[in-house]
Amino acid sequence: MKHLKTLRCIEDVASSGSIRKSAEQLSLTASALTRKIQDFETELGTPIFERMPQGMRLNAAGELVLRHIRAQLSDFERLRSQIADLSGVRRGHVTVAVSQAFAHGLIPKEIASYRARHPLVSFSVLVRDHVHAVRAVAAFEADVALVITPPPAPEFEPLLVIHQPLCALMSKDHPLAKAETVRFRDCLQYPIAMPGPSLAIRHHLQSALVRASLPVNTVVESDSFEVLRSYTGGEQVISFQIRAGIPQDNSNLVAREIDHRDMPPTQLVLGQLRGRSLSVAASKFVDQISGSLHSQYGVRSA
Template sequence: MNHLRFLRYADEVARAGSIRQAAERLHVAPSAVNRRIQDIEEELGTPIFERLPRGMRLTTAGELFIRYVRGRSAELDRVRSEIEELKGLRRGTVRLVASQALAPRFLPSAIQAFRESHPLVAFEARIGDHVQAADALRSFETDLALVFNLAPEADIERAAALEQRLMAIMHARHPLAQAPGLRLRECADYPVVLPNRDTGGRQLLERFLARSSIRMPAMVESNSFEFLRGCLLDRQSISFQMAIGAPTDDRDFVAREIEDRGFPRGELVLASLRGRQLPVIAYAFAEFLRKRLAQTRTD
């Protein structure tokens, strides 16, 4: 299937924006990549890239062609998965984009549990927000998305949704650590360290604060939950996270529910691209996740 490998050259140039960088990723000579791009353009009868002083940019025709290439590659992955299933090997690669709150516990645990019955399956997991997840689905860069607050869209198929509440996270020796539940006004008396505005929990918090008299400026803001957790070691600061990612068995940190009346809840959504037939193993993992989320709802 050399022709598919050559199509991948074009896809890699589109992703890298440079023939040299694409060649490095593909472990081939830049001249080989350039030659294949020229062959494709000659066959199509039109340029698929603009040659710029600092790289390569897709033309309108190129965008159409690369979408075809990625769709073709995704279809080949599905066929390979079905062939492996016929052979009884149950292997392949599952690609997914997940929200950061799922990275420490939920997602690793789910993958580990799935691999107990599918030990030959590999995973490519990316951490991203709902916008990045939708883009990755549409460009065939991922099979599945498991993210917060994914807006309903015509080309996105929602397989499952789980309502999630926001939790206040603090050190186990924080002055508020023994309270069974908290109101935001109590939290505002302490330094607040917040995830960036792309995260589902931050968006819920901002939505509530916008219609409240409470002021809660971030003393520290970061896109790393691990870094924010480290900021809580001062035993004074408070952070916020969705319940599914909140610490439950950590002796150093505790999670407390926000009890303000009318506080909004988030939605964790499992989704794929509508109309796309997933590889067998990706579909199997989606079904596994759907059941696991249902179990989380009843726990």
């Protein structure tokens, strides 16, 4: 759009840190870009960039401006989405930041189900740990985030909170697979495929370990649930995952809830940036996920 052109330029320069680089990306010349920014600064009455020999860096006012620009652009997208919705066809783009736990089953399934009804809506899925997922939402990079125990942040507004037990993941023929639920200390009798420290589940395990003060035999540690899953399929090890992240396909893995006395339930949170309204597409996607999670796991929701 015409009236957002300058804003896009500023955003680009701010993120690339160089007028010449941005000029190329925007297919403009450096001189045109320089003048756009100068004009904007004149209109605003304040410089928003510091000119360094290494390039351009935003100053304090510039940070505010950038935040404003991001909001404007995202608002405009929402407007387009709302307008498209008027004519019956849902159109738009939804960016979700999700914890890795959902990358396997839940999110792809939800997106497929949504797109079956609204094929003109496209999706971006950012897989991030809980800290970066919340940060992505705050930086307007994602519309919503679905994460486990997000760090408390004032700008993150939970839309749905569900409490889920942590599960122990093991092969079908594992001795512990016989019972419906397992005790944490029994799991620790076996070698463990441990989620990496960037994963939220790790923190839960860590505090449970501290409480239980039991030794743990970690044979594999990985930031990737995919790795942990594959490995758990091979050796007689135990790994961990929340209920909603359990693979549904016909693998030879089974999940057993860990007794709630040993492990408090994890918090599964779907949230957005506080004080912002979502595009129609995003909003309806949130509704769908909420409904779907509620109907599957709703008995323990809060």
